[in-house]
Amino acid sequence: MIGSTLRNTNLRTGRSFDLGKMNLRQLWIAYLTYPTILLYIVLAVCSFAVLGRNFPGIQPTAIAVGAVILVYPVTWYLLHRYILHGRFLYRIKLTAGLWKRIHFDHHQDPHLLDVLFGSPLNTIPTIAIITLPIGYLIGHVGGAAAALGTGLVITCIYEFFHCIQHLNYKPRARWIQKMKQLHVLHHFHDEDGNFGITSYVVDRVFGSYYGDTRARPRSPSVFNLGYDTAEAARYPWVMDRTGAPPRDRPDGAVPRRNVT
Template sequence: MSGTLNNASLRTGRSFDLGKMNLRQLWIAYLTYPTILLYFALIIANVAISAHFFAGWLHTLCAVVAVMLVYPVVWYLLHRFVLHGRVLYKIRATSALWKRIHFDHHQDPHLLDVLFGSPLTTLPTIVIITIPIGYMIGGWGCSAAAFGAGITITCIYEFFHCIQHLNYKPRAAWIQRMKAYHVLHHFHDEDGNFGITSYVVDRVMGSFYLDAKARPRSPTVFNLGYDLQEAKNYPWVMDLTGSPPRDRPDGARPKTEKNDSNRRNAA
């Protein structure tokens, strides 16, 4: 798509390439994206429910803080052991789910409409994580506060995730570092730096790495291990994609090809 973002493209629902967008264009896309609008509506609804069944400021605050502490841990575990696991694509019934929730994103990290998680998978997960925590702390009022907090954190995650794939250099040094660590996850070695806004859990679990010098480049960084041989054994994701899995982004060529091209040009 072109770098110009306009209302016509928003209405038609065309895919947005974050590698060709600037920060202003991202804000427009983000604040008008249907999934984000749904999240905003749910946040407002849960604030109202929490106020109706108000459990007191202390209990409500405890519920919100508990979600803030638990959420990064749960995200890490899901990201590392489920999204990067090699089970879902081997089962026909879950292959489409795995393709949608993570494989497509690693195949094309800049594509906005696969970067955002589907509400059909994100919302049930948030419910399972947050509502029991809130209920144990202060009943239904705290459950609504906890669920609202979980959706709010998800919105923050999604925005910073976009920033990490955006053709934009953040001004703040801490956002630059956050972006650099996530870029390593997508373009150097996918078996590390699983966090989005925080890499504390990565450090605790031993999966954090500082730069490309820390470990060799992974051959499966774009296909998550679903290579041509796996696609032959478990073809359902490839069938849905309509093409074999890529081991590098479009336009990239192996070093040997580049060297041969350079030699020909020099000649």
């Protein structure tokens, strides 16, 4: 018996999956049946099949795979920090809905699985744009296929650990505990730091790493990413789609009081 958290679940959207109320076993079931993850797996298998038919050799393949592994965390960091946390997308009517879907909703409700995973309409073209040119320059069609397949596999790994970071579960491995702690700080203390998912090396290089709450004060925009009620009044398109003003704390949270 899976439990009440997974009952009456819509597998197409995953809207009944609340990671804050799930255990590790329930996550595995949700993750391995989630349509977006299944699509990534199918596309990765297809990519490696293309690689098999256009194999450029062991060395070009290994270089293409290694290049994607190195480039991926840097690219994710830049996208996360400067696009997903940028304030320009919600100020344009045509892109406000995109920003809402790809990141604002996730910070408003960090435990909701259907907004934790990006929409394939956005993620797959992004993965392809990043990986295909790298692979093609190294090994033509076969190299491009190897790079794309690697990017899809890395994305699946990222998404699983991202789920772990929002799951009601304490990992046994200390390195996963630390990874989770750093991501929780990003969501509940100060969003302008710890942009990595599985690695925070790039955060250290760019100076956005912090290890605990003592390192910096709590951000007032950690849940709304700067899209507060004043911004919503000026740029109402995200609020119109949400149907409610932006929240500055999770549902059920007690408002912070000033201590005198």
